Amino acid sequence: MVPSPPVNLAPPRSSSTGYDEFVAASPQRSVFCTSWWLDAVAPGGWRSHELRDGDRIVAAWPTMVERTRLGLVHRGAPLSPYLGPLLPPGEGARRRSRELKLVEDLLSLIGPFAHLEARCNPAFDYWTPLRWHGFQQTTNYTWRLLDLSDIEAVFAGFRENIRGHVRAAERSGTTVVDGTLADLLEVHRRRFARDPQAIDRIDAAASRRDARTILIARDADGRARAAGYFVHDDRFTTYLLAATDTEVRGAAALVLWDAIRRASDRGTAFDFEGSMLRHVESFVRSFGGVPTPYSIVWRTASGPMAVARTVKRVLVRR
Numbered sequence: 001m002v003p004s005p006p007v008n009l010a011p012p013r014s015s016s017t018g019y020d021e022f023v024a025a026s027p028q029r030s031v032f033c034t035s036w037w038l039d040a041v042a043p044g045g046w047r048s049h050e051l052r053d054g055d056r057i058v059a060a061w062p063t064m065v066e067r068t069r070l071g072l073v074h075r076g077a078p079l080s081p082y083l084g085p086l087l088p089p090g091e092g093a094r095r096r097s098r099e100l101k102l103v104e105d106l107l108s109l110i111g112p113f114a115h116l117e118a119r120c121n122p123a124f125d126y127w128t129p130l131r132w133h134g135f136q137q138t139t140n141y142t143w144r145l146l147d148l149s150d151i152e153a154v155f156a157g158f159r160e161n162i163r164g165h166v167r168a169a170e171r172s173g174t175t176v177v178d179g180t181l182a183d184l185l186e187v188h189r190r191r192f193a194r195d196p197q198a199i200d201r202i203d204a205a206a207s208r209r210d211a212r213t214i215l216i217a218r219d220a221d222g223r224a225r226a227a228g229y230f231v232h233d234d235r236f237t238t239y240l241l242a243a244t245d246t247e248v249r250g251a252a253a254l255v256l257w258d259a260i261r262r263a264s265d266r267g268t269a270f271d272f273e274g275s276m277l278r279h280v281e282s283f284v285r286s287f288g289g290v291p292t293p294y295s296i297v298w299r300t301a302s303g304p305m306a307v308a309r310t311v312k313r314v315l316v317r318r
Contacts, residue, residue: 019048022057027089028121031211031233032080033062040205041077041198051105059102060086061110063118070302071114078197079240081142081273082294084120096126103129114305117298127295135299142274143289144236148264155257157288166257169250173220176258183216184227187243196241199229206231213237215258217251226251230259237263238271239284256287 020036023029031037038046042064051059062083063074076083085106087099107130110116119140120127127137148154155163181203185195206212211233217226229241237259244252263270272284274292285291300306 018055018057019050019060022050022060022088023086025089026060026086027123028082028084028086029233030082030121030236031231031238032077032082033086033121036205036209037080037202038062038077040201041079043201046077049106049110051102051109058088059106061106061118062086063110063116068114068305070305071112073114073305074110074116074118076117076119079199079202081238081240081271082119082121084118084124084295084297087124099126100129104133107133112301114302115298115300115309117296120295120297122292122294124295127297130297130299133299134301135297137295137297139293140274140276140296141291141293143272143284143287144292145260145263145270145287145289148260148268148270151261151264154260154264154288158257159286159288162253162286165250165253169217169254172250174217174225174251174254176215176217176254179214179216179224179227181214181229183224184214184229184241184243187216187224187227187245188241190245191243199241213259213262215255217255219251226255228252228255228259230262232263232266232268235268236271237266237268239273252283260287 020034023033023035035048045066046062046064049061049063050057064077066073066075085103087102090098116135122142127135131137145154155166158166181199185199188195203212211231213230213232215228215230216224219225225245227243228239231238231240239256239259242252260270270289271292272287272289274284275281300309
């Protein structure tokens with residue numbers, strides 16, 4: 001679920017010089033924790049929480065920050081699949097010891113809070129120090145295609161019905177072309193009343209950096225039947241947004257197949273930005289990817305806020 005925008009922001013501080021250089025070297029890096037992305041999705045409303053050794057950044061934990069009457073609330077950002085602790089590279093026998101200390105030091109740097117939650121990058125694979133500080137955790141999954149070097153083998157790994165949908169769409173005259181944000185939103189609005197939050201700012205920032213691709217599947221009459229919004233960095237192409245016309249089978253699969261081929265040409269892996277929703281999971285699983293776990297961690301330190309969150313969950317289930 002995309003987080004809600006903050007209100008009554010805490011005094012803003014985004015990032016310092018050197019933050020993006022640190023992000024680029026971190027194993028937990030992604031386009032979603034860069035300063036330009038966070039400035040687009042949460043202008044003035046995020047902090048990088050940089051842990052330093054002298055002038056050198058050694059760890060960071062970017063969060064959106066909201067000031068409430070119960071205290072500060074830290075959470076993820078809109079349309080940002082992963083946003084959690086960022087640690088430095090390094091292996092060896094003492095790697096975990098270093099990471100444990102850095103995570104605990106990051107918590108000290110963040111300071112008191114009413115609530116803190118994060119949907120962490122899959123590369124953040126050891127949350128034990130957070131457990132020691134009262135955090136809870138659940139494991140979700142995304143699906144990834146990690147090796148796209150042999151694109152025909154990738155297609156052969158799709159489930160038979162997906163390959164059939166792709167071929168049927170091609171035979172019907174459906175083609176996939178580059179599109180604009182307006183093209184994607186035209187399809188999106190056929191099913192949803194509101195545009196995705198912050199998408200205008202994201203598109204403006206990403207297009208300037210050649211960090212996004214918008215693909216539109218058009219039928220033989222030129223009508224847009226499916227669309228996809230994909231963002232990419234040096235490692236992954238991520239399927240951020242989908243827009244489909246349910247009247248036409250195969251168009252969405254054709255968009256994904258074209259995006260996967262482009263990721264292969266670009267030299268990146270492909271992240272479906274998976275979903276735990278049953279019908280969505282079944283669709284993305286059909287493309288033959290690898291289920292990849294990631295942690296969602298949270299702690300509600302405020303007693304009244306914990307009660308309110310529990311009541312809200314109970315009401316939602318009814």
